[in-house]
Amino acid sequence: MKKINFMLMAVAAVCANMTLSAADTCAPIRVDTLPARNQNWLTVFTNQVTLRWYWPAAASSAELKIVGMRETVAENFAPGVSVYQWQLFEGERPKSEEVYDLTLTFRDQLAEPVEVLTAKVAVLAGAFDAAKVDPGESERLWSRVLNNVVIPYDAAWIPETRGAVSAQIEIAKEGGASQTYSFSDTAGYFGWKLQASGWGFGAFDLALDFPGIEDGWQASLNYVPSTMVIRIR
Incomplete structure:
Protein backbone atom coordinates (compact mmCIF):
# COMPACT_ATOMS: atom_id res chain seq x y z
CA MET A 1 0.00 0.00 0.00
CA PHE A 128 -9.73 36.63 3.53
CA ASP A 129 -9.71 39.98 5.29
CA ALA A 130 -7.63 42.26 7.46
CA ALA A 131 -6.15 40.34 10.38
CA LYS A 132 -5.93 41.73 13.89
CA VAL A 133 -2.36 42.19 15.06
CA ASP A 134 -1.36 42.48 18.71
CA PRO A 135 1.50 44.99 18.60
CA GLY A 136 3.53 43.87 21.59
CA GLU A 137 4.20 41.01 23.96
CA SER A 138 2.65 43.04 26.77
CA GLU A 139 -0.78 42.71 25.13
CA ARG A 140 -3.07 40.41 27.15
CA LEU A 141 -4.18 38.45 24.08
CA TRP A 142 -0.66 37.11 23.59
CA SER A 143 -1.05 34.95 26.70
CA ARG A 144 -4.76 34.08 26.65
CA VAL A 145 -6.82 31.86 24.36
CA LEU A 146 -10.58 31.29 24.33
CA ASN A 147 -11.07 28.73 21.54
CA ASN A 148 -9.27 26.23 19.35
CA VAL A 149 -5.98 27.59 18.07
CA VAL A 150 -4.13 27.44 14.74
CA ILE A 151 -0.38 27.49 15.45
CA PRO A 152 2.05 28.21 12.58
CA TYR A 153 5.58 26.80 12.57
CA ASP A 154 8.50 27.39 10.23
CA ALA A 155 12.17 26.50 10.56
CA ALA A 156 13.02 29.47 8.33
CA TRP A 157 12.04 32.02 10.97
CA ILE A 158 15.62 32.20 12.25
CA PRO A 159 18.91 31.19 10.56
CA GLU A 160 19.82 28.74 13.33
CA THR A 161 16.95 26.37 12.48
CA ARG A 162 16.85 26.59 8.68
CA GLY A 163 18.71 23.30 8.29
CA ALA A 164 16.03 21.32 10.13
CA VAL A 165 14.38 18.32 8.47
CA SER A 166 11.43 17.88 10.86
CA ALA A 167 9.57 19.71 13.61
CA GLN A 168 7.65 19.02 16.79
CA ILE A 169 5.40 20.93 19.17
CA GLU A 170 5.22 19.91 22.82
CA ILE A 171 2.26 21.07 24.92
CA ALA A 172 2.35 20.63 28.69
CA LYS A 173 -0.44 21.64 31.04
CA GLU A 174 0.78 22.88 34.39
CA GLY A 175 -0.10 20.17 36.89
CA GLY A 176 -1.60 17.99 34.17
CA ALA A 177 -0.97 16.05 30.98
CA SER A 178 1.56 16.71 28.22
CA GLN A 179 1.59 15.76 24.55
CA THR A 180 4.17 15.95 21.75
CA TYR A 181 3.07 16.37 18.13
CA SER A 182 5.65 15.47 15.47
CA PHE A 183 5.70 16.73 11.87
CA SER A 184 7.63 15.40 8.89
CA ASP A 185 7.85 18.90 7.41
CA THR A 186 9.45 22.04 8.83
CA ALA A 187 6.80 24.61 7.87
CA GLY A 188 3.06 24.43 8.23
CA TYR A 189 0.11 24.84 10.57
CA PHE A 190 -0.97 22.84 13.61
CA GLY A 191 -4.56 22.83 14.82
CA TRP A 192 -4.59 22.68 18.62
CA LYS A 193 -8.06 21.49 19.63
CA LEU A 194 -8.89 22.84 23.05
CA GLN A 195 -12.67 22.72 23.07
CA ALA A 196 -14.20 19.37 24.08
CA SER A 197 -10.79 17.70 23.93
CA GLY A 198 -10.07 16.77 27.54
CA TRP A 199 -7.37 19.41 28.02
CA GLY A 200 -9.53 21.53 30.30
CA PHE A 201 -8.93 25.13 31.32
CA GLY A 202 -5.62 26.17 32.80
CA ALA A 203 -2.06 27.28 32.07
CA PHE A 204 -0.01 25.66 29.30
CA ASP A 205 3.63 25.70 28.27
CA LEU A 206 4.31 25.27 24.55
CA ALA A 207 7.63 24.46 22.90
CA LEU A 208 8.41 24.38 19.18
CA ASP A 209 11.56 22.35 18.53
CA PHE A 210 13.40 20.98 15.53
CA PRO A 211 15.02 17.59 16.32
CA GLY A 212 18.80 17.73 16.09
CA ILE A 213 18.91 21.52 16.53
CA GLU A 214 19.25 23.24 19.90
CA ASP A 215 17.35 26.43 19.08
CA GLY A 216 13.57 26.59 19.30
CA TRP A 217 10.60 28.61 20.50
CA GLN A 218 8.68 28.66 23.78
CA ALA A 219 5.41 30.22 24.90
CA SER A 220 3.02 30.16 27.85
CA LEU A 221 -0.74 30.42 27.42
CA ASN A 222 -3.82 30.42 29.61
CA TYR A 223 -6.97 28.75 28.32
CA VAL A 224 -9.93 30.46 29.97
CA PRO A 225 -13.72 30.18 29.48
CA SER A 226 -15.03 32.69 26.94
CA THR A 227 -17.69 33.83 29.42
CA MET A 228 -15.30 34.22 32.35
CA VAL A 229 -15.36 37.57 34.14
CA ILE A 230 -12.52 38.57 36.46
CA ARG A 231 -13.31 41.12 39.17
CA ILE A 232 -10.64 42.72 41.30
CA ARG A 233 -11.44 44.39 44.62
Missing part, protein backbone atom coordinates in the same frame (compact mmCIF):
# COMPACT_ATOMS: atom_id res chain seq x y z
CA LYS A 2 1.40 3.38 -1.01
CA LYS A 3 1.02 6.61 0.93
CA ILE A 4 1.51 9.87 -0.95
CA ASN A 5 0.25 13.43 -0.89
CA PHE A 6 -2.42 14.58 -3.30
CA MET A 7 -2.91 17.99 -4.82
CA LEU A 8 -5.68 20.39 -3.85
CA MET A 9 -6.61 22.79 -6.59
CA ALA A 10 -8.45 26.08 -6.27
CA VAL A 11 -8.52 27.12 -9.90
CA ALA A 12 -9.11 30.71 -10.98
CA ALA A 13 -9.66 31.66 -14.62
CA VAL A 14 -6.92 33.86 -16.03
CA CYS A 15 -7.64 35.90 -19.15
CA ALA A 16 -10.68 33.68 -19.74
CA ASN A 17 -13.13 34.32 -22.58
CA MET A 18 -10.93 37.03 -24.05
CA THR A 19 -9.57 37.61 -27.53
CA LEU A 20 -6.01 38.88 -27.23
CA SER A 21 -4.01 40.84 -29.73
CA ALA A 22 -0.23 40.71 -29.87
CA ALA A 23 -0.03 43.81 -27.66
CA ASP A 24 -2.31 42.44 -24.92
CA THR A 25 -0.93 40.71 -21.84
CA CYS A 26 -2.37 38.92 -18.84
CA ALA A 27 -1.77 39.99 -15.27
CA PRO A 28 1.21 38.28 -13.57
CA ILE A 29 0.41 34.92 -11.98
CA ARG A 30 1.92 33.97 -8.62
CA VAL A 31 3.55 30.53 -8.65
CA ASP A 32 4.65 28.85 -5.40
CA THR A 33 7.41 26.45 -6.40
CA LEU A 34 8.36 24.85 -3.07
CA PRO A 35 5.45 22.80 -1.65
CA ALA A 36 7.67 21.42 1.13
CA ARG A 37 8.48 24.92 2.41
CA ASN A 38 5.84 27.32 1.15
CA GLN A 39 2.84 27.66 3.46
CA ASN A 40 0.75 29.09 0.63
CA TRP A 41 0.32 25.49 -0.56
CA LEU A 42 -1.52 24.79 2.71
CA THR A 43 -3.62 27.95 2.88
CA VAL A 44 -6.99 28.34 1.17
CA PHE A 45 -8.20 31.68 -0.19
CA THR A 46 -11.76 30.72 -1.13
CA ASN A 47 -14.68 29.00 0.58
CA GLN A 48 -14.64 26.17 -1.98
CA VAL A 49 -11.77 23.89 -2.97
CA THR A 50 -11.72 21.41 -5.85
CA LEU A 51 -10.10 18.07 -4.99
CA ARG A 52 -8.81 15.97 -7.92
CA TRP A 53 -7.18 12.54 -7.98
CA TYR A 54 -6.28 9.57 -10.20
CA TRP A 55 -7.56 6.07 -9.52
CA PRO A 56 -5.11 3.19 -8.98
CA ALA A 57 -5.70 0.26 -11.33
CA ALA A 58 -6.65 -2.13 -8.50
CA ALA A 59 -9.08 0.23 -6.73
CA SER A 60 -12.83 -0.43 -6.77
CA SER A 61 -13.90 2.20 -4.20
CA ALA A 62 -12.57 5.27 -2.43
CA GLU A 63 -13.30 6.96 0.89
CA LEU A 64 -12.52 10.60 1.66
CA LYS A 65 -12.23 11.77 5.26
CA ILE A 66 -11.79 15.43 6.16
CA VAL A 67 -11.07 15.94 9.86
CA GLY A 68 -10.93 19.39 11.44
CA MET A 69 -10.97 20.67 14.99
CA ARG A 70 -14.72 21.29 14.87
CA GLU A 71 -16.15 18.89 12.30
CA THR A 72 -15.55 15.74 10.27
CA VAL A 73 -16.69 15.05 6.70
CA ALA A 74 -16.82 11.57 5.12
CA GLU A 75 -17.59 10.80 1.46
CA ASN A 76 -17.49 7.59 -0.61
CA PHE A 77 -16.77 7.42 -4.34
CA ALA A 78 -17.13 4.83 -7.10
CA PRO A 79 -14.61 4.41 -9.94
CA GLY A 80 -14.91 7.14 -12.53
CA VAL A 81 -15.46 9.92 -9.99
CA SER A 82 -12.23 11.90 -9.73
CA VAL A 83 -13.42 15.34 -8.61
CA TYR A 84 -15.00 16.54 -5.37
CA GLN A 85 -16.11 20.10 -4.68
CA TRP A 86 -15.48 20.77 -1.01
CA GLN A 87 -17.18 23.74 0.65
CA LEU A 88 -15.21 24.72 3.73
CA PHE A 89 -17.58 27.31 5.18
CA GLU A 90 -20.69 29.37 4.44
CA GLY A 91 -20.39 32.94 3.24
CA GLU A 92 -17.39 34.84 1.96
CA ARG A 93 -15.29 34.79 5.15
CA PRO A 94 -14.67 32.06 7.74
CA LYS A 95 -16.13 32.51 11.21
CA SER A 96 -13.16 30.75 12.80
CA GLU A 97 -9.70 29.53 11.85
CA GLU A 98 -9.23 25.84 11.17
CA VAL A 99 -6.76 23.14 10.13
CA TYR A 100 -8.07 20.14 8.19
CA ASP A 101 -6.40 16.77 7.61
CA LEU A 102 -7.58 15.04 4.43
CA THR A 103 -7.23 11.31 3.77
CA LEU A 104 -8.36 9.60 0.56
CA THR A 105 -8.22 5.79 0.85
CA PHE A 106 -8.57 3.56 -2.22
CA ARG A 107 -9.73 -0.02 -1.61
CA ASP A 108 -9.89 -3.14 -3.76
CA GLN A 109 -12.83 -5.53 -4.14
CA LEU A 110 -11.95 -7.15 -0.79
CA ALA A 111 -12.07 -3.73 0.93
CA GLU A 112 -8.31 -3.83 1.47
CA PRO A 113 -6.48 -0.49 1.09
CA VAL A 114 -4.29 -0.25 -2.01
CA GLU A 115 -3.28 3.41 -1.81
CA VAL A 116 -3.71 6.31 0.62
CA LEU A 117 -3.47 9.99 -0.34
CA THR A 118 -3.12 12.71 2.30
CA ALA A 119 -3.13 16.49 2.47
CA LYS A 120 -3.47 19.30 5.00
CA VAL A 121 -5.33 22.59 4.59
CA ALA A 122 -5.41 25.69 6.81
CA VAL A 123 -8.18 28.29 6.96
CA LEU A 124 -6.74 31.59 8.21
CA ALA A 125 -8.66 34.79 8.84
CA GLY A 126 -5.87 36.89 7.36
CA ALA A 127 -6.24 35.16 3.98
Whole structure:
Protein backbone atom coordinates (compact mmCIF):
# COMPACT_ATOMS: atom_id res chain seq x y z
CA MET A 1 0.00 0.00 0.00
CA LYS A 2 1.40 3.38 -1.01
CA LYS A 3 1.02 6.61 0.93
CA ILE A 4 1.51 9.87 -0.95
CA ASN A 5 0.25 13.43 -0.89
CA PHE A 6 -2.42 14.58 -3.30
CA MET A 7 -2.91 17.99 -4.82
CA LEU A 8 -5.68 20.39 -3.85
CA MET A 9 -6.61 22.79 -6.59
CA ALA A 10 -8.45 26.08 -6.27
CA VAL A 11 -8.52 27.12 -9.90
CA ALA A 12 -9.11 30.71 -10.98
CA ALA A 13 -9.66 31.66 -14.62
CA VAL A 14 -6.92 33.86 -16.03
CA CYS A 15 -7.64 35.90 -19.15
CA ALA A 16 -10.68 33.68 -19.74
CA ASN A 17 -13.13 34.32 -22.58
CA MET A 18 -10.93 37.03 -24.05
CA THR A 19 -9.57 37.61 -27.53
CA LEU A 20 -6.01 38.88 -27.23
CA SER A 21 -4.01 40.84 -29.73
CA ALA A 22 -0.23 40.71 -29.87
CA ALA A 23 -0.03 43.81 -27.66
CA ASP A 24 -2.31 42.44 -24.92
CA THR A 25 -0.93 40.71 -21.84
CA CYS A 26 -2.37 38.92 -18.84
CA ALA A 27 -1.77 39.99 -15.27
CA PRO A 28 1.21 38.28 -13.57
CA ILE A 29 0.41 34.92 -11.98
CA ARG A 30 1.92 33.97 -8.62
CA VAL A 31 3.55 30.53 -8.65
CA ASP A 32 4.65 28.85 -5.40
CA THR A 33 7.41 26.45 -6.40
CA LEU A 34 8.36 24.85 -3.07
CA PRO A 35 5.45 22.80 -1.65
CA ALA A 36 7.67 21.42 1.13
CA ARG A 37 8.48 24.92 2.41
CA ASN A 38 5.84 27.32 1.15
CA GLN A 39 2.84 27.66 3.46
CA ASN A 40 0.75 29.09 0.63
CA TRP A 41 0.32 25.49 -0.56
CA LEU A 42 -1.52 24.79 2.71
CA THR A 43 -3.62 27.95 2.88
CA VAL A 44 -6.99 28.34 1.17
CA PHE A 45 -8.20 31.68 -0.19
CA THR A 46 -11.76 30.72 -1.13
CA ASN A 47 -14.68 29.00 0.58
CA GLN A 48 -14.64 26.17 -1.98
CA VAL A 49 -11.77 23.89 -2.97
CA THR A 50 -11.72 21.41 -5.85
CA LEU A 51 -10.10 18.07 -4.99
CA ARG A 52 -8.81 15.97 -7.92
CA TRP A 53 -7.18 12.54 -7.98
CA TYR A 54 -6.28 9.57 -10.20
CA TRP A 55 -7.56 6.07 -9.52
CA PRO A 56 -5.11 3.19 -8.98
CA ALA A 57 -5.70 0.26 -11.33
CA ALA A 58 -6.65 -2.13 -8.50
CA ALA A 59 -9.08 0.23 -6.73
CA SER A 60 -12.83 -0.43 -6.77
CA SER A 61 -13.90 2.20 -4.20
CA ALA A 62 -12.57 5.27 -2.43
CA GLU A 63 -13.30 6.96 0.89
CA LEU A 64 -12.52 10.60 1.66
CA LYS A 65 -12.23 11.77 5.26
CA ILE A 66 -11.79 15.43 6.16
CA VAL A 67 -11.07 15.94 9.86
CA GLY A 68 -10.93 19.39 11.44
CA MET A 69 -10.97 20.67 14.99
CA ARG A 70 -14.72 21.29 14.87
CA GLU A 71 -16.15 18.89 12.30
CA THR A 72 -15.55 15.74 10.27
CA VAL A 73 -16.69 15.05 6.70
CA ALA A 74 -16.82 11.57 5.12
CA GLU A 75 -17.59 10.80 1.46
CA ASN A 76 -17.49 7.59 -0.61
CA PHE A 77 -16.77 7.42 -4.34
CA ALA A 78 -17.13 4.83 -7.10
CA PRO A 79 -14.61 4.41 -9.94
CA GLY A 80 -14.91 7.14 -12.53
CA VAL A 81 -15.46 9.92 -9.99
CA SER A 82 -12.23 11.90 -9.73
CA VAL A 83 -13.42 15.34 -8.61
CA TYR A 84 -15.00 16.54 -5.37
CA GLN A 85 -16.11 20.10 -4.68
CA TRP A 86 -15.48 20.77 -1.01
CA GLN A 87 -17.18 23.74 0.65
CA LEU A 88 -15.21 24.72 3.73
CA PHE A 89 -17.58 27.31 5.18
CA GLU A 90 -20.69 29.37 4.44
CA GLY A 91 -20.39 32.94 3.24
CA GLU A 92 -17.39 34.84 1.96
CA ARG A 93 -15.29 34.79 5.15
CA PRO A 94 -14.67 32.06 7.74
CA LYS A 95 -16.13 32.51 11.21
CA SER A 96 -13.16 30.75 12.80
CA GLU A 97 -9.70 29.53 11.85
CA GLU A 98 -9.23 25.84 11.17
CA VAL A 99 -6.76 23.14 10.13
CA TYR A 100 -8.07 20.14 8.19
CA ASP A 101 -6.40 16.77 7.61
CA LEU A 102 -7.58 15.04 4.43
CA THR A 103 -7.23 11.31 3.77
CA LEU A 104 -8.36 9.60 0.56
CA THR A 105 -8.22 5.79 0.85
CA PHE A 106 -8.57 3.56 -2.22
CA ARG A 107 -9.73 -0.02 -1.61
CA ASP A 108 -9.89 -3.14 -3.76
CA GLN A 109 -12.83 -5.53 -4.14
CA LEU A 110 -11.95 -7.15 -0.79
CA ALA A 111 -12.07 -3.73 0.93
CA GLU A 112 -8.31 -3.83 1.47
CA PRO A 113 -6.48 -0.49 1.09
CA VAL A 114 -4.29 -0.25 -2.01
CA GLU A 115 -3.28 3.41 -1.81
CA VAL A 116 -3.71 6.31 0.62
CA LEU A 117 -3.47 9.99 -0.34
CA THR A 118 -3.12 12.71 2.30
CA ALA A 119 -3.13 16.49 2.47
CA LYS A 120 -3.47 19.30 5.00
CA VAL A 121 -5.33 22.59 4.59
CA ALA A 122 -5.41 25.69 6.81
CA VAL A 123 -8.18 28.29 6.96
CA LEU A 124 -6.74 31.59 8.21
CA ALA A 125 -8.66 34.79 8.84
CA GLY A 126 -5.87 36.89 7.36
CA ALA A 127 -6.24 35.16 3.98
CA PHE A 128 -9.73 36.63 3.53
CA ASP A 129 -9.71 39.98 5.29
CA ALA A 130 -7.63 42.26 7.46
CA ALA A 131 -6.15 40.34 10.38
CA LYS A 132 -5.93 41.73 13.89
CA VAL A 133 -2.36 42.19 15.06
CA ASP A 134 -1.36 42.48 18.71
CA PRO A 135 1.50 44.99 18.60
CA GLY A 136 3.53 43.87 21.59
CA GLU A 137 4.20 41.01 23.96
CA SER A 138 2.65 43.04 26.77
CA GLU A 139 -0.78 42.71 25.13
CA ARG A 140 -3.07 40.41 27.15
CA LEU A 141 -4.18 38.45 24.08
CA TRP A 142 -0.66 37.11 23.59
CA SER A 143 -1.05 34.95 26.70
CA ARG A 144 -4.76 34.08 26.65
CA VAL A 145 -6.82 31.86 24.36
CA LEU A 146 -10.58 31.29 24.33
CA ASN A 147 -11.07 28.73 21.54
CA ASN A 148 -9.27 26.23 19.35
CA VAL A 149 -5.98 27.59 18.07
CA VAL A 150 -4.13 27.44 14.74
CA ILE A 151 -0.38 27.49 15.45
CA PRO A 152 2.05 28.21 12.58
CA TYR A 153 5.58 26.80 12.57
CA ASP A 154 8.50 27.39 10.23
CA ALA A 155 12.17 26.50 10.56
CA ALA A 156 13.02 29.47 8.33
CA TRP A 157 12.04 32.02 10.97
CA ILE A 158 15.62 32.20 12.25
CA PRO A 159 18.91 31.19 10.56
CA GLU A 160 19.82 28.74 13.33
CA THR A 161 16.95 26.37 12.48
CA ARG A 162 16.85 26.59 8.68
CA GLY A 163 18.71 23.30 8.29
CA ALA A 164 16.03 21.32 10.13
CA VAL A 165 14.38 18.32 8.47
CA SER A 166 11.43 17.88 10.86
CA ALA A 167 9.57 19.71 13.61
CA GLN A 168 7.65 19.02 16.79
CA ILE A 169 5.40 20.93 19.17
CA GLU A 170 5.22 19.91 22.82
CA ILE A 171 2.26 21.07 24.92
CA ALA A 172 2.35 20.63 28.69
CA LYS A 173 -0.44 21.64 31.04
CA GLU A 174 0.78 22.88 34.39
CA GLY A 175 -0.10 20.17 36.89
CA GLY A 176 -1.60 17.99 34.17
CA ALA A 177 -0.97 16.05 30.98
CA SER A 178 1.56 16.71 28.22
CA GLN A 179 1.59 15.76 24.55
CA THR A 180 4.17 15.95 21.75
CA TYR A 181 3.07 16.37 18.13
CA SER A 182 5.65 15.47 15.47
CA PHE A 183 5.70 16.73 11.87
CA SER A 184 7.63 15.40 8.89
CA ASP A 185 7.85 18.90 7.41
CA THR A 186 9.45 22.04 8.83
CA ALA A 187 6.80 24.61 7.87
CA GLY A 188 3.06 24.43 8.23
CA TYR A 189 0.11 24.84 10.57
CA PHE A 190 -0.97 22.84 13.61
CA GLY A 191 -4.56 22.83 14.82
CA TRP A 192 -4.59 22.68 18.62
CA LYS A 193 -8.06 21.49 19.63
CA LEU A 194 -8.89 22.84 23.05
CA GLN A 195 -12.67 22.72 23.07
CA ALA A 196 -14.20 19.37 24.08
CA SER A 197 -10.79 17.70 23.93
CA GLY A 198 -10.07 16.77 27.54
CA TRP A 199 -7.37 19.41 28.02
CA GLY A 200 -9.53 21.53 30.30
CA PHE A 201 -8.93 25.13 31.32
CA GLY A 202 -5.62 26.17 32.80
CA ALA A 203 -2.06 27.28 32.07
CA PHE A 204 -0.01 25.66 29.30
CA ASP A 205 3.63 25.70 28.27
CA LEU A 206 4.31 25.27 24.55
CA ALA A 207 7.63 24.46 22.90
CA LEU A 208 8.41 24.38 19.18
CA ASP A 209 11.56 22.35 18.53
CA PHE A 210 13.40 20.98 15.53
CA PRO A 211 15.02 17.59 16.32
CA GLY A 212 18.80 17.73 16.09
CA ILE A 213 18.91 21.52 16.53
CA GLU A 214 19.25 23.24 19.90
CA ASP A 215 17.35 26.43 19.08
CA GLY A 216 13.57 26.59 19.30
CA TRP A 217 10.60 28.61 20.50
CA GLN A 218 8.68 28.66 23.78
CA ALA A 219 5.41 30.22 24.90
CA SER A 220 3.02 30.16 27.85
CA LEU A 221 -0.74 30.42 27.42
CA ASN A 222 -3.82 30.42 29.61
CA TYR A 223 -6.97 28.75 28.32
CA VAL A 224 -9.93 30.46 29.97
CA PRO A 225 -13.72 30.18 29.48
CA SER A 226 -15.03 32.69 26.94
CA THR A 227 -17.69 33.83 29.42
CA MET A 228 -15.30 34.22 32.35
CA VAL A 229 -15.36 37.57 34.14
CA ILE A 230 -12.52 38.57 36.46
CA ARG A 231 -13.31 41.12 39.17
CA ILE A 232 -10.64 42.72 41.30
CA ARG A 233 -11.44 44.39 44.62
